[in-house]
Amino acid sequence: MVRSFSGIQPSGDLHLGNLLGAITRWVQDQHTHDAVFCVVDLHALTLPQDPAVLRERTVSLTALLVACGLDPGACTLFLQSHVPEHTRLAWLMECTASFGELSRMTQFKDKSARAEFISAGLFTYPALQAADILLYDTDVVPVGDDQRQHIELARDLAQRFNSRAGQDVLVVPKHVIPPVGARIMDLQEPGNKMSKSLESPQGTILVLDDPKAIEKKIKRAVTDADNEVRFDPEAKPGVSNLLSILGAATGRDPSALAGEYDMYGPLKADAAEAVVELLAPIQARYAELVRDTGTITSILHTGAAKARSVASATLARVHDAVGLLPPG
Numbered sequence: 001m002v003r004s005f006s007g008i009q010p011s012g013d014l015h016l017g018n019l020l021g022a023i024t025r026w027v028q029d030q031h032t033h034d035a036v037f038c039v040v041d042l043h044a045l046t047l048p049q050d051p052a053v054l055r056e057r058t059v060s061l062t063a064l065l066v067a068c069g070l071d072p073g074a075c076t077l078f079l080q081s082h083v084p085e086h087t088r089l090a091w092l093m094e095c096t097a098s099f100g101e102l103s104r105m106t107q108f109k110d111k112s113a114r115a116e117f118i119s120a121g122l123f124t125y126p127a128l129q130a131a132d133i134l135l136y137d138t139d140v141v142p143v144g145d146d147q148r149q150h151i152e153l154a155r156d157l158a159q160r161f162n163s164r165a166g167q168d169v170l171v172v173p174k175h176v177i178p179p180v181g182a183r184i185m186d187l188q189e190p191g192n193k194m195s196k197s198l199e200s201p202q203g204t205i206l207v208l209d210d211p212k213a214i215e216k217k218i219k220r221a222v223t224d225a226d227n228e229v230r231f232d233p234e235a236k237p238g239v240s241n242l243l244s245i246l247g248a249a250t251g252r253d254p255s256a257l258a259g260e261y262d263m264y265g266p267l268k269a270d271a272a273e274a275v276v277e278l279l280a281p282i283q284a285r286y287a288e289l290v291r292d293t294g295t296i297t298s299i300l301h302t303g304a305a306k307a308r309s310v311a312s313a314t315l316a317r318v319h320d321a322v323g324l325l326p327p328g
């Protein structure tokens with residue numbers, strides 16, 4: 001079966017971009033693929049984290065992923081730090097990646113421009129991400145558009161590793177980016193993607209926002225003055241973002257939807273209604289799950305055991321290929 005692997009950081013609250021750009025596809029993949037999903041807590045440590053907040057977010061993100069539809073019986077859901085093979089393969093990926101290619105990563109450039117303290121981990125982050133993917137002999141990586149460059153790097157590293165080893169040790173993965181919803185933009189600053197950093201609370205729809213907050217944020221979304229509804233992300237980023245949100249939430253094509261509106265007001269009202277409808281069942285399931293931390297912990301422990309059995313076999317293969325001796 002084709003293996004699908006992806007990850008998400010517990011570095012902030014889950015937002016509509018994460019859901020429409022990635023998680024919707026994860027939920028589908030678990031029925032058609034051998035699906036493995038990871039809460040990448042080690043990646044979150046590349047920027048400063050409060051330990052208590054990180055702990056809380058890790059549990060609540062796991063509960064939210066299950067509430068979104070991930071079924072621990074149908075997929076493997078685990079925590080990155082529970083599977084030590086990730087950091088062990090990451091070292092070998094750091095020795096496979098060049099300083100130049102890591103320096104060209106746009107996410108590193110963006111994040112380091114804003115960070116007060118630029119950790120070495122922030123720089124080598126894409127090598128750890130490559131390790132996450134390559135450990136599971138991954139065929140496809142369902143992600144939003146902002147991860148495209150990182151997945152391309154993972155491909156390059158796998159190919160380079162294989163060519164140096166003179167054999168196909170690592171599976172070369174491909175990204176899968178949804179046709180609609182891959183780049184949900186901030187509602188207040190539609191030139192920027194919606195993001196987990198709390199810099200633009202009014203521009204970000206959180207999966208746990210109540211219906212009133214969602215309506216208010218969408219109603220106040222920045223559009224433009226000409227009142228023409230057209231899907232054109234370059235010229236009309238705000239309106240196009242609303243069309244993408246409505247399209248991704250209802251499974252329709254944003255350009256076709258544009259033809260059904262001649263004013264912004266009704267488009268905003270329909271987008272808000274579609275988002276509220278999409279999130280209501282997730283919020284209801286989450287409210288039940290998050291109280292049951294025992295179940296969440298046990299899901300993560302079972303997931304880690306399953307993940308480890310695959311990861312340890314890959315790591316042993318990789319160690320052998322580079323000439324490391326097996327440990328006793």
Ligand code: TYM
Nearest residue numbers: 006007008009017018021022129143144182183184193194
């Ligand atoms: P993260 O945690 O920032 O985001 C999780 C997923 O959500 C997608 N996403 C978006 N999609 C559409 N519009 C947006 N505004 C938006 N914002 C985020 C992301 O593309 C992602 O798919 N480096 C990764 C985590 C990671 C990973 C991996 C992913 C670590 N190891 C291995 C895949 C495979 C990240 O920070 O995603």
